[in-house]
Amino acid sequence: MTAARVRAWDPADGARRATELFRARFAAEPDGVWSAPGRVNLIGEHTDYNGGLCLPIALPHRTYVALGTADDGRVRLTSAQEDRSTWEMPLASVVPGAVDGWPGYAAGVAWSLTVEQPDARLGGFAAAVDSCVPYGAGLSSSAALECAVAVALDDVFAVGLAATDAGRARLAHACIRAENEVAGAATGGMDQTAALRASAGHALLYDTRDGSVQHLPFDLAAHGLALLVVDTRAPHRLVDGQYAARRDTCAAAALHLGVDTLREVTDLDAALAALDTELTSPAGATVAPEVLRARTRHVVTEIARVERFVELLAQGRVAEVGPLLDASHASLRDDYQVSCAELDVAVEAARGAGALGARMTGGGFGGSAIALVPVDAVDAVAAAVSTAFDAAGFTAPAFLVADAAGPAGRTA
């Protein structure tokens, strides 16, 4: 069985596509093209809202935005991934609650940028979007869109935040607010941080407690390895309240333990022993002690796995991280309960065909899995996953090989 590969566009090709869509839709020339990457998280899942650590890389797959300023104060948006009609609204009317659907992710950034950076003087603009980031695959097409728009607006309206890492952290914050408050989707911040602050050839160690990042050299090819990403094509169903429920449970556990976040738990056994009663969460849910313990165990052990992964990377022992990936998957499946049949099958089949380790990545309930694979076994592992999906009656998966690529910026 041949496995479908989702190839990353050459940046010049992405810029050409976005520019052509802009010309066709707006009968004008854009001021330029900006782009931002999707991301895949190596390890550290569901830690970003717990003050924890995560370790994403930016994908070579990017979202391209051709953008030009408009004198009439209106925002016009079109996307090759949507129905290509033009969405339109006065900039002044773009506020939380006013924008439905995908334009919220893009126009929302214009709102949040002004809120975050009150001296930014934004005006109307038109933007045409095209992307090779798999859509809704847990590879963060949403942050790629927000962050591409953010660097474009930052540039054409001379806001100047994209020039420094501190400025990019502010842009990331604006993008998070756009996604949370305008698009109305919960997100913890890893995606936007990866898209804006990652660097090519490096994994990004993001400490969500203080917002700091470290760039760790990440070159699997030098070790004869590759990172195979499996897009399960199972719709990821974070919207159904599971994500909010996990956040709420973690908040309840932290509150009971008397810590700001679960990052502050230093003695896991003592914490588990203390979580011995049913609690009412901040959102008013009743949470059983065994659920509190399982969620806490995942978060605390997952943060420790990130630390161990980073140590191995620093020692040039990336070939040894496989068991950490496997343990992360087991923890997400059993303790955090955010896996699903497609993810479990992908991970099992990859391991059975020679992957050194594999796990679900992203929020879960669908989306993508990653497998650490010897370069010469990539095709065999992909074929084995496809065969297993076929046997299970699942939609055929798609694959991509992830190299650590560069952050959002101007492309043309």
Ligand code: ADP
């Ligand atoms: P993920 O970020 O994992 O791909 P999300 O559900 O968070 O999945 O975000 C997907 C949504 O983001 C899409 O349904 C759409 O609303 C918006 N989006 C992402 N990329 C684009 C694009 N190229 N054009 C228009 N909307 C996009």
Ligand code: MG
């Ligand atoms: Mg997303």
